[in-house]
Amino acid sequence: MAKKTDISGRLSLTPASPTQASVATFDFRLFYMPMFLTGILVLININYGFLLFHTFAELFSIIVGVLMFVVVWSTHHYTRNDFLLYLGIGYFWIAVLDTLHTLTYKGLPFFDISGPNIALQFWIYTRFLEAVLLITAPLFFRHRLKSHLFIWVGGIITTVVFLASIYIEEPALFIEGKGLTQTKIVSEYIIIGIVTIAMLIYWRTGKILSSRVKSFMLISMAFTIGAELSFTQYIDVYGLSNQVGHIFKLFSFWMIYQAIIQTTLKHPFSVMSLAADSYEAVPYPVVLVNQDGFIQQANKQAKKDYPNLVSDTPSVHNLMHPKEISENECIICQHIQSLKTLVPTVLEFPDSKTWRLFSLSPLQIGDETEGIIQVSTDITRQIQAQHELQLAGNVFDNLAEGIMVTDDQLRLISVNPAFTSITGYEADDVLGKSPGILKSGRHKPEFYQSMWNEIKKTDSWQGEIWNRRKDGSIYPELLSISAIRSDEGPITNYVAAFTDITLMKNIEDKLSHLTHHDPLTELPNRLLFINLLESAIKRAKRSGKKAALLFLDLDDFKNINDSLGHTVGDTVLINVAERLRESLRSEDMIGRHGGDEFMVLLEDFKSNEEIISTSEKLIAALEDPIHFHDRKPLYVGMSIGIAICPDNGDNSEQLIKNADSAMYQAKATGRNQFHFHTEELNAQASRRLVIETQLRQALSNHEFSVVYQPKVNVKTYEIEGAEALVRWHNQELGKVPPEEFIPIAESVGIIDELGEFVLEEALSQVNKWQKLSSQNMSVAVNFSPRQFMNPELSDTIMTHLDRANLPGEALEIEITESLLLNQNELIIDTLNQIAAQNIQIAIDDFGTGYSALRYLKNFPISVVKIDKSFIQDVTIKTEDAILVKTIILMAHGLGMGVVAEGIETRQQLTFYQVEDGDTAQGYFFSRPLNQDEFIKTLTSWDPKKYKTV
Missing domain, CATH: 3.20.20.450 (EAL domain)
Structure with missing residues (x-):
């Protein structure tokens, strides 16, 4: 059996107390002391007056400033925190200047001063120095501070401020009976501006400062801003706003002091206490393995993930490494045997379809390596996310739609292959440039302005647009633009997807032509002609001129169709359309209304004689017979009804109806005639009136x-x-x-x-x-x-x-x-x-x-x-x-x-x-x-x- 090395005694640490374990939690009890001191100061002000209140309030700030210097100077050897040292030295000299401000305050016996301006000079200079100190302190997060040189610099600046405050009387900051001067107020607002910028800098420091210390700093600066605002409001130096400002200053210094105490004294002890639990608190399985590959110690997460760890000295390979790999081939086991560091390595577990990230670090105690620490992390989700990202990349590369991605400044940062296929531009041609490189020149600036207004309003836009390829050819595309926002809200990117719709446009144009033109005669059909007629009516209304609608109907055309067939009828219609078109001016419009009916639109005529002349030309155009190669010529006549806008109607429907009525009147008076509309032709209106009346009762009946x-x-x-x-x-x-x-x-x-x-x-x-x-x-x-x-x-x-x-x-x-x-x-x-x-x-x-x-x-x-x-x-x-x-x-x-x-x-x-x-x-x-x-x-x-x- 492999020898076990028990080093648990050397690794054990005292568990952290609940208070220590929650150091990141903000403790509002920190405000008890300044609130208590505020109460005492208020009582002093009520019973003994503002002068004693001011002296004690400033004395607290002075003591805090000196204490900050003493603490950071004494602990710098251990903390090596130049940021705190910079603040501590700076606040020491600020305390010196605040002392001079206090001693020169009107009413104190130390100097023979008749007015408040010297004390206010000290105040303004000191607050400027404090604001500059706060805004420049972050420079020493990463830069070294020459502390002794800074002490000398601080002393020199303090001396200069002293001399300037005592001997330079201008500009005045306070006028008895009138209050603060504009110089004093503007100075306070400049100080507020500097402190506000400093707050933003501290807010964006990330993790350089702990969240608690950052909170102390931000709260301190917020109180400073509150104090400075109060110091812009008083008229009497003993006024209420002056008192409120000193109380804010007391809170501000107290929070700075807490930030320094937290970093130099409390936090190190908390870290030592928290370190005792760090091994057990690691959310990943961590085990100590000896050189033979047996587990000597495991944290809570390891025991939770691998219940078999309760057995005696389990093998780390059998328990935690992929079963498909033998121990001799396992790269982790090879590093364990050699007690070498292993950089993070991913191993796949095919049985469970998971992936884990392993790392090894030798455990050095003294000069000896007592074992090796193995940390394993389940990265299945990350691997799957990576696969999904790769899939998204493949989709991006293989989409048939062109894709453009820009940054927030509309510089292209990515395009897909379809972009190149559609536009002809390679990625290297356009990256870093504006999508405006594709502009066709067909759209007015107002078009693009409207498009971007919509994007700013809704974060998206979709529509059709004309763009230009690299070879100069212009093509239509269906374009969709979307704005991408970060979690914080600002736009970070724009993504545009587009499709070349040339083929669709061609189909649409063909369908539009078929829809708006008569397929037999190629003339505008009824739909298009009515559109043209309505446009002419609008022009007539705007200009005060007239327009004329001629309604043409071939005489006895039905007999031709019925007796000779549709083929002959179609030939007649084609021939008639050509003759009528040739009889008109280029600016006149002719369309086929349907069947054997045509309509002609006349504008810019000076008198009805011109309408009569045009009508006669149209009738005369059909005087010659229509010839066929296989049958006798045909003679075709035509009747014309005429309605004038606005005399006979001010809308297309009314004009067509009246022209149609006039055409039937022309037929009634003989063929090959034309007839102007008259009111006598409105018999149809009577029927409409009857229909309206009966309709109102039809449902109930x-x-x-x-x-x-x-x-x-x-x-x-x-x-x-x-x-x-x-x-x-x-x-x-x-x-x-x-x-x-x-x-x-x-x-x-x-x-x-x-x-x-x-x-x-x-x-x-x-x-x-x-x-x-x-x-x-x-x-x-x-x-x-x-x-x-x-x-x-x-x-x-x-x-x-x-x-x-x-x-x-x-x-x-x-x-x-x-x-x-x-x-x-x-x-x-x-x-x-x-x-x-x-x-x-x-x-x-x-x-x-x-x-x-x-x-x-x-x-x-x-x-x-x-x-x-x-x-x-x-x-x-x-x-x-x-x-x-x-x-x-x-x-x-x-x-x-x-x-x-x-x-x-x-x-x-x-x-x-x-x-x-x-x-x-x-x-x-x-x-x-x-x-x-x-x-x-x-x-x-x-x-x-x-x-x-």
Whole structure:
């Protein structure tokens, strides 16, 4: 058996007392003495006057200053603390000067002095010296002090101050009857400023000073500041603020004294006491091992982690080292046998999937090595964190998005490989430079100012921006910037992630062109033309000029389509569009309104004669026949209605309506004519008035009903739900189409009530459907943009769902594209609240409005509904087919579902299925049904009926 060396007697230390063990705890009992002295001084002031109060208050500070010098000078041999020595010597000379200040105070018999200025001179000089002493003392944390030289310097400074105070009378610091001079007050504030800076320096000293000593120093300086503030307030030298200031000074000196006593006397003894428990208190397993590898002694943590230590002289290798390594191969055991120091070494424990850090230090007692101390630390978390950091680094290097990291001064400090791939700049090209190196020059300074204002406000910004590559090419990117803050709060870094969205922009531009231009004639479509018209109306309002809208309709075009076919009809429309465009000025705008209707916008005309001349040119442009290579030429005529802004309307809707009315009047008076709008053409307004009146009573009269058009999964042919459609039958008006009464319902303010009625009716039916079908049946309900202006809309929806006992998945809300153009925070919040309840949000009639990828990406859209106008000709018009394909591809790429409206033929359905569509509705499957018809259809539904062989 290996020989044991028992050295426990040599290592044992006396346990620390509870008081010693808690030296870091601030003891408020330290204030008892200065509080007691304050009480005595107050009694002296009350009974014997301010002069004796002042003398005793200063005497205390003088005694404390001398004691500080005596203590630090006597203990410096042991503490080697030049910082304290510097303070002690400095406060000794401050005590000397305070003595002179006390002896020269007005009223004392030692000097023949008639006024307070000499004493105040001593005071100001002394306080300046004290402030400078405090702010310069930290220099001696790390620098040596030539103590004897400093004593001489202090004596010389004291002599100079003495002479200056006695013989230099200016500037006056106090004027009898008036109080302190501006010089005295400014001097006090300068002293306060120096002491405040000193406090900040001590606050930021870190661990150079113990927390307790630092607290003493900071409290002392705080009392000094309080004293100096008090000394700026008195008018009479015996005043209350002067008394308060001396009491603050008493506390200040007492705390400095405590700092020195704590460091030179109390702390060393506490350290000796605490050292006795340090071995047992180490939070890591520490063992003493002899040269043969047997454990001789262990601390509490080792015994806790390794219960087998209670056995007799266990082997350190068997107990604490990895079992997979033999003792001969173990690097720790090799160092133990040679009694050599081992720098921290990491060993893995595969069985437990942990890592420990081992270090060895020989134990020297006298000239002999009695063993070796092994310390082991579980660093599993650190290793795992390191692995996670490595993983984060790998992710950083392999992200497809470009990443830039800057410091708080916007200097680039890191970029990833994707940054180089996108911009062409290598890391060495940009590190240390500003991200502004990528600026394209396309954005105004206001753009960047707005961006940084947002970052300062929210710590982040996201948007699209144009940047420039190293080769000079400009590209669009989606950029996200985030500010990184430290635990203390200040920004330390900025991180920017960006993606080259050139391809997305190209797709968006193509889709935008398809959306805003007629695919047949390449003219602006109705949507774009109305935008241009509204802009022209705004310009007319600002300038006071007029604008004219010409509504053009081909005569008898329907006969051409019906008799000669759509191909001939399309050729006619293309030819007409070219002729009309060539007949107009370059600044005039022409668009296709739809079908055989065109609109022309005229601005900057001087009189109606110019409008007449343009109208005649347009009609004349169609006088020549349209030639075909395989059939006889065709003659096409045209009727034009004219409405002038602001005479016939000051908004696009009114102008179009009036121009349309004028066009029908032109047709009524003969073909190839034009007609200006007159008030006699407003018969439509009468019907609108009747509709408004009847609408207000329609809900209470139960005139509305809801029908349901099935929505079919085109892969399984199962009914998955239905779209709820409102119908209105009025006794006076008969059946009024939704497109006629819904806009009026919005304008008269009953759309919210009508919407709630439809929602409640539809949800009540879903409960019935789900009992009859194995599918998760849902209902789609159309919501008007006006309903989203109601801040309680999301709560209303959830109330109806709860009332119907249905989850959010049972409801799909259909909105129009125009809703998303309004960046209203209420609308955005409402959409997000609805989506958070798992309610599907669908864009209805997609492709007929402002189709843009940005809102599909930025809003919680889950379904895109393709408008039936595109489905109608999808098998015969290449443009419609391309658009439908693009919409499906785009929606699926963004993780959205697709619904096709208006499926009426097998050919349309087949095309939609081939392009991987999801859901369809239309008369091919079913017309809209009332609730009883829908249930009957649902129960008798046979998917096999629609499957092709």
